[in-house]
Amino acid sequence: MTAPRMPTEDEVSALHERLHREAEEGGYHLNPDRAFTRDLVRGLLVNTARYGYASCPCRLASRSRSKDLDIICPCDYRDPDLTEYDACYCALYVSGAILTGKQQLRPVPERRPSPDQRQAVIREVRTTTIGGLAYPVWRCRVCGYLCARKDPPEVCPVCKATKERFERFI
Amino acid sequence: MQYRSGITVEIVHVSGRTRGKVMLYALSTCVWCKKTKELLASLGVDHSYVFVDLLPEKEMEETMNQVLRFNPKGSFPTLVIDERRCIVGFREAEIREALA
Structure with a gap:
């Protein structure tokens, strides 16, 4: 496939602003590194245009929404990664410690199961x-x-x- | 790289100092992949890179099989040196050391 149309700077600003507002309202924080975060937001817009859903910019989408539900931003792995590494996998979301500079960003290992183990996890049904x-x-x-x-x-x-x-859940 | 379909996959070669065969598997939307690509350029080492998300379906599948051989998670960036050593993620110190 060819490279998709790049979103405009205004589109990036609008989504960045909305995500920032929603994050703060929910007690979450976006990465304060503006250029870095704008690149991620641009990636979300590119993926939305390409796949029809805002798949994580740092993960390869399958083009199937149902198979990628767990990596639609914010992904299922954001919160455990924020707890353990102070940032989500792509570092769009960061902890308060990173926001205030008390902690430095470090690489976050991929928490999503490998392709061969993925279906089993997604099909898991709660019986409690x-x-x-x-x-x-x-x-x-x-x-x-x-x-x-x-x-x-x-x-x-x-x-x-x-x-x-x-x-x-119950 | 030529596949059976006859389509030439867009692997980009960047000339520089030889430090073995350095191959970067990346995503065009990934910021950590971008940082890794910039690091390789700044180190001036001879390398190649490919944006897996921009490949046609068949080539994407074949390229992912190569990635999975070195990195079973199939995550990005995956940097493969001499088809032996694999560095997953933007691990700057490790990449600098491996290509020193």
Whole structure:
């Protein structure tokens, strides 16, 4: 395939601004290195144009949304990586320690399972049940937000992940 | 590199000081890949690189098989030196040491 059209600087600024606002509202932080972060945001726009979803710029997309649900930004691995390495895999999101300069960025190893082990993980079905609950409990696979209601919300109120990224928790 | 389909994959060669066969597998959207590519250029070593995400489907699959031989995670950047040593990720000190 040929290289896709590059997003304009205005498009990059608009998405950067929105992601920054949403991150701060949810208690997350974008990487304060402006040029670096703009490159990542540009990558998200390129991937959205190419694949129809904002696949992680630092991972190879399969062109199948359902197979790549776990790497749509913010990815399923962001929060454990923030806890362990102070940044997500591509370093779009960083911890408070990095933001304030108390900690330096370091390479984050890939947490996503290898291609040959991927399907098994995605197909894993929760079987835990607790009797007597009036509603099922849904868990956002990205940020862990829990809610008890008939169906998951259209969009996670904390991290903005879409409905299909929720799993039944209880 | 010529594949059975006859399409020449866009592997870019950058001339420089010989430090063995240095091959960088990268993604065009990846910032850590960009940093690795810039590091190789600044070190002035002879190397080649390919943006795997820009390859046609068949070539992408064959190239990924090469990446997986050295890096079972199939992640980027993957730097392969002399088809023996593999450095995954932008590990600057390790790359500098390997190509010194």
